Amino acid sequence: MDFSIDRSSKKPIYKQIAENIEKGIATGEFSPDNPLPSERVLAKKLNVNRSTIVSAYDELQSVGVVERIKGSGTRISTDIWGISHKRIPNWGRYVEDGSFLPNLPLVQKLRTETQKNKLINLASGELAPDLFPADQFRSILTEHPFDGHLGYDHPQGNEGLRETISNHVKIYKNISVTPESILITSGAQQALHLIVQCLLKPGDTVAIENPSYFYSLPVFQSAGLNTLLLPVDKYGVNPDDIISLQKKHRIRMLFLNPDHQNPTGTKMSVNRRKRILELSSEYGIPIIEDDPYGLTSFNGDIGPNLKSIDYNGNVVYVSSLSKIVASGLRIGWIIGPQKVIERLADAKQQVDYGHSIFPQWIANEYLKSPEFDKHISMLRIQLKERRDLLINSLLSISNDQEKFIIPEGGIHLWYKLDEQINEYKLLDESIKKGVAFVPGKIFGSDKGYVRFTYGRGEKDLIKEGISRFASVLTDSFNISTK
């Protein structure tokens, strides 16, 4: 059998060997009547450690392709060649080979750790449970019996909700749009996914913020896009950086989160917004404006959203109720040229037959009611209080005001670490002490930052969370905290 092993491949050698053996079985090269080569013989033949062959055989055994009997070596499983001729698919391989990439292992770890619920959670990008309008939802459910249609809804989403959203964005964001140019999505996340899948193709180059919202990164990578990075400073992305990138590359699309950016919490200056819109028109580059945090602005100072001053139709606007009402509701929306909206709606219909009627119904009732505005006022006060609690706690461990930019809205704060700190070790040790946050590297940052989500923090636990974080800095990294 020709074992072609590619030593430069990212795929571990034992997996390559296992795949070769499987191929040999499928083509009949390895017969069920004969044992497979012993570990020692195969290791020598392929010039690898014996433990590599053991791992390859272990892998094949775990999916039922081979049997290993003490003293008789390794044989092709009778399940494959026996009377039933059953073959067990190699699920491991299927799981690895799919074109949609899995989350980074660290993201998966954070999800499992925070779900265990014993941690002080300053990691999850959502509101704390006490900030959701649970009582208001309960009243809607008891006072307004559902009387909607139970069949498939319009592919763009419920007409009533689209009408309400067109009023909502006019009142709060000064965006004028008809319901025909709105698509309801399962959060802003699905909006980004649909845009990437339907408007771009593998090999296209997009420019994104650095650092940027990490759940969007696998979406770009899975779609085979090249990503160029635009550094974010106190005033957002610098238009000059777009000019220099465009000189060297052909940017097909620009993804921006101008208001209370995730993860830096920064708000783009008005001048930069205007200049970026000019560049977008000059170069013909569409902008995706991702705006889930705009309404959280503590002093009520909104935008101006790029979409509200987009006189040429260059901006596709994305928003959601996740960060201002409830992340579990899964209601988001896209506003854009009708042609684009129809294309995305057609794709959404193929993916899930349109959005579920119940979240749309309750979102509509809630957005129409005076309760929504009261909730936003309460949310701003609460988030500001939590931000102040976090800042005061951080200043009590290091008086260095340069370590963070004070967010004026949103739910995240971006905190600079001392150079020598390994972010992953920092998180591991912090989880052991019962507090979680997100290491900056996940957001594409290479400079040693962490993201604290004060919006997720419970008020009476933020101080304790930072004091645990400080004890890790002292105990594991010898950094003195006052």
Ligand SMILES: Cc1ncc(COP(=O)(O)O)c(C=O)c1O
């Ligand atoms: C900038 C940004 N965009 C999009 C999303 C996705 O949010 P959702 O799908 O819950 O609306 C998030 C969530 O953290 C975000 O921070």
